[in-house]
Every structure is written in C-alpha cells, then in structure tokens.
Amino acid sequence: MRFLSLIILSLLLQLSSAAERKPNIVFCFADDMGRYASLYQQLDGKGTLNDLIKTPNIDRIAKEGVLFKNAHVCAPSCTPCRSSLLSGQYFWRTGRAAILQGAKWDPKIPAFPLLLKDAGYHIGKSYKVWSPGSPADAPYGEQAHAYEKAGRRVNDFSENVTKMVAEGKPVDAAKQELYDEVARNFDAFIAERKDGQPFCFWYGPTNVHRKWIKGSGAALWKLDPDQLKGKLPAFLPDVPEVREDLASYFGEIMAFDACVGVFLKKLEALGELDNTLFVVSGDHGAPGFPHGKCNLYDFGTHVTLAVRGAGTVGGRVVDDFVNLMDLAPTYLELGGVTPPAVMTGRSLIKVLRSDKSGQVDPERNFVITGRERHVESAREGFLPYPQRALRTPDYLYILNFKPDRMPMGDAGKLDASAEELTENTHLSFADMDSSPTKAWLIGERNNPQWKQHFDWAFAQRPREELYAIGKDPFEIKNVANDPDYATIRDQMRERLMAELTKTKDPRVENNGAFFETAPMAGPLPDDIVKPKRNKGPGKKK
Helix, strand or coil: CHHHHHHHHHHHHHHHHHHHHHCCCEEEEECCCCCCCCCHHHHHHHHHHHCCCCCHHHHHHHCEEEEEEEEEECCCCCCHHHHHHHHHCCHHHHHHHHHHCCEECCCCCCCCCHHHHCCCCEEEECCCCCCCCCCCHHHHHHCEEEEECCCCCCHHHHHHHHHHHHHCCHHHHHHHHHHHHHHHHHHHHHCCCCCCCEEEEEEEEECCCCCCCCCHHHHHHHHCCHHCCCCCCCCCCCCCCHHHHHHHHHHHHHHHHHHHHHHHHHHHHHHHCCEEEEEEEEEECCCCCCCCCCCCCCCEECCCEEEEECCCCEEEEEEEEEEEHHHHHHHHHCCCCCCCCCHHHHHHHHHHCCCCCCCCCCCCCEEEEEECCCCCCCCCCCCCEEEEEEEECCCCEEECCCCCCCCCCCCCCCCCCHHHHHHHHCCCCCCCCCHHHHHHHHHHHCCCCHHHHHHHCCCCCEEEEEEEECHHHHHHCCCCCCCCHHHHHHHHHHHHHHHCEEEEEEEEHHHHHHHHHHCCCCHHHCCCCCCCCCCCCCCCC
16 A cells, blocks of 8 residues: 555656646747748638648648737737747837847846746757857857857758759759758757756747749649649739749748658657647748838738647637737746736637637737838938838728838849849849849830839838728728728828837837937948858849
C-alpha cells in the first residue's frame, strides 16, 4: 500500500511539474508574405489568388489550432511593422524605429524577447528580426542570439535552388539541402538550451522578399500562372507578366511553408510540439505590386495568422480583428510575464483558449494601421508619405496627411528599360519594390487600357479615402465624397483621430513636426549604415 502511495505521489508531482512548465514559443515570420495559405481558399471561396498556392504545413497549424481571418500589420513596411510587433505598441510610439531607412532602436523600449529572456527563456533566432535599422536586430539582443552558422542560403531560395539545378542536382534534392540548413540552425539553438528550459525561437527568412528568380514558381513548384487568369483583384492587370510574377511569389511562400514543416517535425521529435505556441505570420503584403507593400489597403496590411498549441483550443476560424502588436503581450502572458503598461497591444490568450469560432471578443472589431517613411518617399526629397487608416468589418477609411506628395515616391526615370525597372527599385517610384509587374505598369502608363491601373498604383491620392468593403472588396471606388457616405466618413474619421490622440501619435501633434524634421525626414542621419542604392538580383532591402 505504501509503495502504491509513493507511485501515486510521484505521478502527481510529475503532473504538477508538467503543469508548471512554461510553454515554448516558435514564431515563423516571413518577409512580405501577405494573407496566403491554401486553407484561406476554403474560407474565401474559389476564384481568388489562394486557388494556386499549396501550404500543407500552415494549413495543419490552422486546422489543429486557430486561423485568424482578419489579422493586420500595424504598418506595411518591415522595420516599423517589426518595431510594433516586438514592442507591443503602435509603431508611432517607437521613436526612430517608426521608419525604415534611418531607423534606430531605443533600448529603453521594452521588447518581448528580452523580457522573456529575463524570465528564464532560452531565446534565439535565424535570419531577419529587425532590419534595416541600427543596431541590427537590437530588440532581440542584436546578434547575440543568432543561430545561422549552418547557412543562410534559404534567404535566396529560388536563386540557390536554380543554381544547383543548373549544376545538375535534382530540384527536390536542391530544396532539401536548404531545408537541412534551416534544421541544423535550429538544432544548434536547441543544443544550447538547458534541461527543461522554455525557449522562444524566431524564424525570419527573407526569401519571400524580392528579388526572386523570374518564372521560378513554374520551374520549381509547377505552378501554372494561367490558372490565375480571371482571379486577379481588380487593381492588378490580368496579363501574363503579372500572373507569372504572382506565381513566382507564391513559390517563395511555398518554400517558407516547407520550412515551417521542418520545425513541426523537429518539435514532434523533441516531444515539445503540444507545449509550444507555434505562430505563423508575415510582416505585410506583396512586394512590387499595386495596393501591396507600403499601402494601407487590405492587399498591403492583411496577413496570414495561424496559431497552434500551448493550450490553444484548435479547429477554429476566428473573425476578430487582430493587430500583430497583440502578439507581444500574448507571448509575455504565456511566459508568465506581466506586459508593460506602455504596450498598446492586447493579449490574445483568451481568444486562443476560447471554444468559440467567429467573433470571440466583441471589442476586437477594428484595426488601425499607418505609414511614414519607407525608402525615400515624396518628390521634395526624403520626406515621409504619412497615412493612417481605420479598418472595420464594413469599411476602410484612410487619411492621407500630405496628399500633395507622391504615395510611392518620385516618378524618377520613367523612360528606363524594363530590365532596369525590374532590377533597380530606386529608379522610379522607390516605395514600390522593383519587379516585372512594376516595369510592365510603367511601360504601359500611356496605354488608355491600363492608365487606371497605373494611377491606382502611383498617382496622387486625395486627403480622405473611404471604401465600402461589401460593395467594393478590392477597395478601388473611393466614396469619401459621396453624400450617401458622409455620416460614415465622419464617424470613421472621428474614431480614428480619437485613437491616434489617445495613443499619442506624433503625427497628430504639433502639425506632425516630429515626423517632418530630421532625422525622421530629410537626408539619412550619420549614425546608421547607409544602404546601397542599386540592389542587384537576390539582394534584400
């Protein structure tokens, strides 16, 4: 009897110890990924861009966990988006980290990785966390927690696979060689973990960021661009060049998905999968396409978000509007750390552990997004293109504070060749990445058939934009001056300005002076590394 009691006591102690274990966190965060996963096709219906893509690993996380329908970034530009995510605050509260070129991190701003480290977590990362900016990856402890010695070739996925295939290696073997590097980097991270220590790992590949090999979607992933015919959103020209560009983009997302699968297998082998909050997302929409990256339309701010494990109640699709700044307090709460009072994000733990689908938290019915300086906006030289937006289930309202400026930057060399415009972002409209789609649009700018598409991408915009999502899902018919929508417009403006004022957005204080003067505007300051202006193939901004 005494022996049986000891066994029961031992089991109870083990169960108690397991219950007290802090969950791990694995965050797979892809540059420029947008809202793309094959499971979204089931939600959105056929006839959309998600018809072409196949993401079995992201789909698995979503099916076994929670898939968010309405996740948005705080800013559709990598550095301010990541500043917001790491700090759990609106990007405009992060000082010089609120811009891309010229960004500098203020170590006084609490960042979730370092707070978790202080709480006993083993932290690490592979590839991009916070850059460009100075110091590189500062909110993650700069490069002190980097695990990349096995290789970084996955960041130029199509370039390296194409090269190996040209040298005679089969496609699948070439891909596997890159996946193995990702796995070995994670193995090195796990090897330095103390027994039983919870861990937080950030996987941040840049392969989905341009540039990738033209036609690689078909060559490496057997994606047929013509299957997209008739399925492109109205603001994209439905022509072969654009369809091929999108197929190559989706191929890079499929490579990212394959790497997500690497981590799933590793965690299963460790016996840690169910005790790990596994999160997949991206830092904004598609690069080098109209309405995408650097735009406050859904195509620019709407992103994938799938979450599994660590107490998450799975098998659900959630309609709640989520800002990615909500992830920082979520990770901290999960790790037993009280989120700092300065965080404007709200923890998702209650949503993740609810058993409801659809709208779980009735207060999560909007997101606010914004943008300031990206590469080198505005024709007057190194000025921001300031925007803020309010997105609700029914409407998108955008306030353009400086409508006299150009939303994608100066027109520059419109007469450059298609090859030059595909290779060099800075030649024209520098806040849209160089791409075959951009080059095609500029080349067709005087064609009456495509003039409207060119204007949607590059022309000046009015101070206020309002889109009725139900009637206009592609957000191309501005009804801000329609008398029928005047009340809605005024209500949206008032709601947006109230939140900006409440959260002390410098853009609405002192006529935006903070963002309009150096170092937030004007020539790049001397205390950061200046970027090279001409990016060659495979080089990431």
